[in-house]
Amino acid sequence: MKKYSVFSLIKNAFNKHQDWDVAWRDPEPKKEYDAIIIGGGGHGLATAYYLAKEYEIKNIAILEKGWIGGGNIGRNTTILRSNYMHDANNLFYDHGMQMWKDLSQELNYNVMYSPRGILNLAHSDAQLNAYSRRGNSMRLNGIEASLLGREEVRKIIPFADFTDNARFPIFGGLMQSIGGTARHDAVAWGYARAADDLGVDIIQHCEVTGFDIVNGSVQGVHTSRGFIKTNKIGLCVAGSTSILAEKLNMSLPIESHVLQACVSEPVKPLLDGVVTFGAGHFYCSQSDKGEMVMGGDLDGYNSYAQRGNLPTIQHVLTEGVALFPNLSRLKMLRSWGGIMDMSMDGSPIIDKTHIEGVYLNCGWCYGGFKATPVSGLTFAHTIATGEPHKLNAPFKLDRFHTGHLIDEKGLGTKTWIS
Amino acid sequence: MLEIKCPYCGRRSQNEFSYGGDATVKRPKLNKDISDNEWDEFIYYRKNPRGIHLELWHHTSGCRQWFKVKRDTSTHEIIKTFMIEEESQ
Numbered sequence: 001m002k003k004y005s006v007f008s009l010i011k012n013a014f015n016k017h018q019d020w021d022v023a024w025r026d027p028e029p030k031k032e033y034d035a036i037i038i039g040g041g042g043h044g045l046a047t048a049y050y051l052a053k054e055y056e057i058k059n060i061a062i063l064e065k066g067w068i069g070g071g072n073i074g075r076n077t078t079i080l081r082s083n084y085m086h087d088a089n090n091l092f093y094d095h096g097m098q099m100w101k102d103l104s105q106e107l108n109y110n111v112m113y114s115p116r117g118i119l120n121l122a123h124s125d126a127q128l129n130a131y132s133r134r135g136n137s138m139r140l141n142g143i144e145a146s147l148l149g150r151e152e153v154r155k156i157i158p159f160a161d162f163t164d165n166a167r168f169p170i171f172g173g174l175m176q177s178i179g180g181t182a183r184h185d186a187v188a189w190g191y192a193r194a195a196d197d198l199g200v201d202i203i204q205h206c207e208v209t210g211f212d213i214v215n216g217s218v219q220g221v222h223t224s225r226g227f228i229k230t231n232k233i234g235l236c237v238a239g240s241t242s243i244l245a246e247k248l249n250m251s252l253p254i255e256s257h258v259l260q261a262c263v264s265e266p267v268k269p270l271l272d273g274v275v276t277f278g279a280g281h282f283y284c285s286q287s288d289k290g291e292m293v294m295g296g297d298l299d300g301y302n303s304y305a306q307r308g309n310l311p312t313i314q315h316v317l318t319e320g321v322a323l324f325p326n327l328s329r330l331k332m333l334r335s336w337g338g339i340m341d342m343s344m345d346g347s348p349i350i351d352k353t354h355i356e357g358v359y360l361n362c363g364w365c366y367g368g369f370k371a372t373p374v375s376g377l378t379f380a381h382t383i384a385t386g387e388p389h390k391l392n393a394p395f396k397l398d399r400f401h402t403g404h405l406i407d408e409k410g411l412g413t414k415t416w417i418s
Numbered sequence: 419m420l421e422i423k424c425p426y427c428g429r430r431s432q433n434e435f436s437y438g439g440d441a442t443v444k445r446p447k448l449n450k451d452i453s454d455n456e457w458d459e460f461i462y463y464r465k466n467p468r469g470i471h472l473e474l475w476h477h478t479s480g481c482r483q484w485f486k487v488k489r490d491t492s493t494h495e496i497i498k499t500f501m502i503e504e505e506s507q
Contacts, residue, residue, distance in 0.1 A: 242466035253462035
């Protein structure tokens with residue numbers, strides 16, 4: 001791999017950028033691999049990268065049904081944060097936040113990491129108290145958080161509705177100043193390029209159609225491009241997890257739901273960081289191109305369609321306009337949907353399964369993007385050693401049997417209601 | 419926009435309805451020994467199919483009846499709706 005640098009940029013400028021190397025190869029699948037990752041999204045690519053880099057497994061393939069970066073890694077709203085309350089989530093996601101800081105250098109690919117802060121707004125005294133509790137929980141785990149009053153919030157977002165007519169007046173908010181955004185496509189491409197450089201075969205347009213299980217341990221996968229032998233399989237297929245699990249005779253505590261997001265036409269710099277509306281489910285940031293990037297609720301019914309319906313967009317944007325009245329003058333540029341693997345307590349699952357050699361990474365609900373590096377690292381550890389990393393140890397599959405749920409939002413099994 | 423045919427009121431827009439999840443989940447019978455596994459299956463585990471899905475909906479802003487909808491999760495096509503006690507095959 002030729003290193004990207006200012007010098008390579010200048011050098012290639014003289015050739016009118018005709019001589020850049022391809023970022024990753026397009027290999028034919030081999031007969032056998034030491035480990036196969038199913039799913040070439042962010043988590044799958046990161047898992048393969050860390051397996052090759054940290055755990056010395058070199059003969060790895062990523063099997064992707066579509067193309068790299070075409071799923072949720074290319075559909076999310078790019079938010080990075082670790083403002084959780086439960087220790088398991090706090091420590092896990094904050095390890096991820098530390099990894100984001102150096103990710104561009106690590107991958108030699110600019111992921112446009114931009115820690116401009118994430119502000120959760122409170123619209124009542126009770127909500128501000130709840131945020132204060134969450135902030136304290138974060139600080140006890142060594143994560144920076146600060147509680148802001150109404151006037152401090154006004155300095156950050158003066159264009160929000162601070163009038164007496166606001167239906168949900170802003171009481172204050174919880175700020176995590178190292179929260180922010182990163183370029184989602186660049187994360188996929190950066191991991192793909194770096195993994196390819198370590199010898200990982202990225203095999204696109206290769207659908208897994210079945211598994212070869214003998215005496216409770218995996219022997220290989222059947223794919224649309226033939227049988228491939230392997231003893232270790234990592235599933236990183238987000239919304240499609242239940243479909244593959246069915247082929248493994250597993251039923252999972254997961255429902256697949258469609259989540260929509262949308263962007264407005266680009267405008268001049270308006271919003272610095274990420275702001276979330278506390279009286280409903282709406283959040284907003286501004287992309288480097290100037291588009292307002294917005295999202296909120298799930299459509300709220302099981303779906304594999306990767307597209308949603310207008311009522312949800314309308315509902316989300318009504319909340320947006322309640323918070324930022326000036327949004328009402330913007331045209332929406334586009335909206336899209338992705339399939340969320342909604343787990344029954346709202347927290348992810350990274351674990352081994354009852355089949356030897358099959359490992360599971362799913363249940364990311366609304367928030368898989370920010371976890372891409374740390375999910376990759378801990379899942380790679382789980383696959384390589386056969387035991388969970390201490391950071392993902394609480395995200396067990398059997399917690400739904402033992403009762404050790406990580407019910408961050410207090411929604412129980414109806415995580416899709418929020 | 420989904421148009422859902424409430425078995426009691428007829429076609430209405432999805433705005434009037436709320437979703438109630440998988441309708442094939444069976445609560446374990448009362449007054450008998452129920453294993454932890456049975457409870458866990460009932461509470462947490464779902465088939466989550468891509469394709470035909472039988473699900474509960476509530477006509478929240480209408481007649482407030484619960485009913486069953488047979489819908490394709492890969493296309494959002496609504497195939498048929500049933501009253502709750504109706505056989506849904």
